[in-house]
Amino acid sequence: MLFVGDLSEGDLKLVKAIQQLPLPTAVILGNHDHGRDHSGAVLRRQLTLLGDRHCGWSLRQWQFPPIAVVGARPCSAGGGFHLAKAVQAVFGPMSVSESADRIEAAAKQAPSQWPLVILAHSGPTGLGSDAQSPCGRDWKVPALDWGDQDLAMALDRIRKHRLPDLVVFGHMHHELKRGTGLRQTCVQDRFGTVFLNAACVPRRGSDSSGRQLCHFSWVEFLDGKLSQVSHRWFLPDSSLAYEQILFERATPLVTQC
Incomplete structure (x- = not known):
């Protein structure tokens, strides 16, 4: 399970809950997570509790399932490059270049035969400058690309060694400001990397029938390759209520002679 940040405004309750999860987890903290504290004290407490679950500028990996997760810059607020106090x-x-260096160095440590996932709070620049783009600014005119420059630089460098399978991030809410529409949440670039915006806010709500729902962005790998990406909404009993498939890899046609 991957957490894309903005867990709270510095409160530790959810961090402590993540600490207790009985499954592999990786976390990148967001710009809201340090609250209004500029001293770093709140951020340090969260990092201490999370331990190696937090993968900012580092590699987190599991053998079962075999997957490598590399964290981008923690506590990003998007908009190019700004290092929070x-x-x-x-x-x-x-x-910005040193931050990109750290992301690239972490990716180089990942086993080459494992799927590589980049976990970020804000996505990279280069995914579009419209309000509805995956990292497009929708709260102020004119709309523009609000992605992270250091992440885009790191991805360019990583591609010289290998192709990241997936970049997953949050920060930019799916529903645009002032009810102007919905954001594009999944794109594939010309190299084949898939970019997924998982910021469905709020994650909990109800449908037209009054059923309580909880949203998850869902990713599946098959034989070490990204095979499907979807948004899923689950009922309180964990059964699937709705699914929106965003990406599905074509299965090669097998013929017999």
């Missing part, structure tokens, strides 16, 4: 207090000052 809390992040500077904990990790020290850093340039």
Whole structure:
């Protein structure tokens, strides 16, 4: 299970709950997670509780299932590159190129035969500059690309060694401001990497029949390859109520002679 950040405004309840989950998890903290604290104290407490579950600028991996997760810059607010004061207090000052270097270095540690997932709070630049783009600014005119420059730089560098299978992020809510529509949440670039925006806000709600629902972005791998990406809404008993398939890899046609 991957968490794309903005768990709270510095509250530790959800962090403690994640700590208790009996399954492999990886977390990247978002710009809201350090609250209004610029000293880094709140951020340090969260990082201490999460331990190696937090993968900012680092590699998290499991053998069962075999998957490598590389974290991008923690606590990003999008908009190019801005290092939050809390992040500077904990990790020290850093340039956009140095941040990209750290992401690339973590990716180089990943086993080459395993699927590579990049986990970020904000997605990279380069996915479009319209309000409905995966990282498009929708709260102010004109709309523009609000992605992270360091993540885009890191992806360019990583592609020289291998192709990331999936980049998953949040931050930019699916529903656009002022009820102007919905965001495009899944795209595949010309290299074959799939980009997934998982920021369905709020995650819990109800349908027209009054049934309570909980949203998850869902990804499946088959034989080490990304095979399906979807948004799914589950009922309280964990049964699937709705599914929106966003990406599905074509199955090669097998013929017999």
